[in-house]
């Protein structure tokens with residue numbers, strides 16, 4: 001299950017909407033805030049830059065060194081908040097450990113929170129209320145499964161990983177679609193069994209090889225959300241051991257070229273929606 005056709009379908013709907021906004025004098029614009037040079041951040045930035053070009057979004061990049069102070073980063077977020085020509089903000093996470101990530105996230109204007117880093121947006125996802133936007137990657141997983149017509153109603157879905165960025169919110173979104181969701185993590189006793197037993201596995205652990213052949217079963221659909229830098233191979237890989245899992249399962253997403261490309265399309269969609277809200 002490649003991401004490109006899903007992203008293309010999403011993106012095609014956005015182009016006329018951007019044209020309409022531009023004719024009203026508004027160019028939907030995304031601010032990217034990056035601290036340091038993490039490989040996964042740089043990958044997202046490349047993808048988002050290409051997507052913004054295709055859709056016709058404005059893009060402003062704020063890049064700070066990994067050792068920057070809390071005050072300096074806070075200053076950038078305030079600048080984003082005050083700039084009326086910016087409609088959405090993507091702050092790459094995790095931030096370096098020296099920074100207080102929660103305090104930074106709380107500073108962002110909720111109206112510009114296109115990736116669910118503020119508490120109100122998270123509340124929306126957990127309560128099933130239309131407050132803000134869900135995390136782009138979590139929404140991308142659901143978009144991808146819908147595009148490939150993978151049934152969720154009553155399906156057994158195992159989510160591996162419990163982060164606030166992906167594991168927890170995607171679990172809530174899949175449950176909202178009436179899937180029966182099992183949440184697994186580093187302390188799960190028999191991860192392989194919990195995965196083998198599932199119709200759909202969503203791998204969002206953040207570690208290379210978390211989901212291996214023992215987790216796979218025929219008829220299963222595997223969505224790999226992981227973006228890890230493989231030092232030995234010198235390339236980006238997912239959380240799933242693709243070569244051993246792919247021959248067993250019904251369908252699987254590649255990394256790169258899977259969920260990531262859909263994530264950037266969802267991001268563009270959120271920025272367009274945020275801009276539309278400012279003119280209505």
Ligand SMILES: Nc1nc(=O)c2c([nH]1)NC[C@@H]1CN(c3ccc(C(=O)N[C@@H](CCC(=O)O)C(=O)O)cc3)C=[N+]21
Nearest residue numbers: 040041043044046047091092093137256257260261263
């Ligand atoms: N607040 C926050 N939310 C995130 O969702 C988040 C984050 N921080 N920090 C970094 C990771 C990583 N991530 C990627 C998303 C898309 C691609 C993507 O577009 N990948 C292209 C390839 C792009 C390329 O490498 O040229 C693809 O898979 O085809 C990559 C990585 C989201 N993350």
